[in-house]
Amino acid sequence: GYDTPPTSNANYGWILNMLSKLSDNGIAGFILANGALSADGIEGAIRRKMIENDIVESIVILPRNLFYSTDISVTLWILNKNKKGRVVSRNGEEIHYRDREGEILFIDMRQMGEPFEKKYVRFTDEDIQKVARTYHNWQREGASESYTNEPEFCYSASFDEVKAKGFSLVPSKYIEFVNRDETIDYDTRMKELHGELTDILRKEAESRAAVLEVFKSLGYEIKI
CATH class of the missing domain: 1.20.5 (Single alpha-helices involved in coiled-coils or other helix-helix interfaces)
Structure with a gap:
């Protein structure tokens, strides 16, 4: 269980405000209710503009019962103002990012986690490592060898795919699910x-x- 409450999908305004304060290489993560993934009207227009401006880098849908304050499933949005290929030095390591322009990584964590305090769910170290590894492998050079779309877990969608689905960011529209x-x-x-x-x-x-x-x-x- 986590203390941080999920943000309502009515808060697109302050997300845009935060984005305006990011540097050209800035990255931000926001937790929103799942309705923000496909809402119409003004929210839908804002979401479409964010996608067209290539700010959305990854959408991670989380399991229910993760937070103390609500039992609903919510979504982590990772927004990045620079998805171009570049080399970054971090903690003495050179990180070679590939060009991810026009791509969005979808990850579904709803089947992950372990029971916690009877009614809650928390992620194991293995869960966190798997998602982090998947995300970083997708971001970096050599992704064609280190990253693959995985049914019921992750999918890298192109801008054209997202556009064809009405700019919806619902992960299940892209991630393959097995009809058992x-x-x-x-x-x-x-x-x-x-x-x-x-x-x-x-x-x-x-x-x-x-x-x-x-x-x-x-x-x-x-x-x-």
Whole structure:
């Protein structure tokens, strides 16, 4: 569980205000209610303009019950004013960023996390490392070898893909989800269930017969 409450999707205004204060290489992260991903009207127009201006770098949808103040699923927006390829020195390391202009990385963390304090969820170190590794690999040179789209987890979408979906930033519109119903062999599964149910009913009949026999031996025969 986390203390920070999610931001309402009505707060696009202060996001734009914060963006205006970022440097040309500035990066910011905001937590918004999921409605901001596809809202229409003024919010939709602002979202479209942010996408067209190539400020949105990544959208990370989070699981429910992550915050103490609400149980809803919310979204982390990572906004970056410079998605061009460049070399940055950080903590003595040279980081070679590739050109990500016209791309947005979608990540779905809703199946991640572990139970915390019975009713909450928190991320494990492994969860955080996986997401960080995925994000950084996608950002940097060599992404064609180190990053791949992963069903039910992540997808790198192009501007044209996002435009074709009405500038919606709902991750499930881009990340592939497996239809497990199509992979079920119903005939085989029904035979398995038939065998399991037959065994359960047989044992139930045997138990009932044993109980009836006990009562009969005690002189209290039960007639059904």
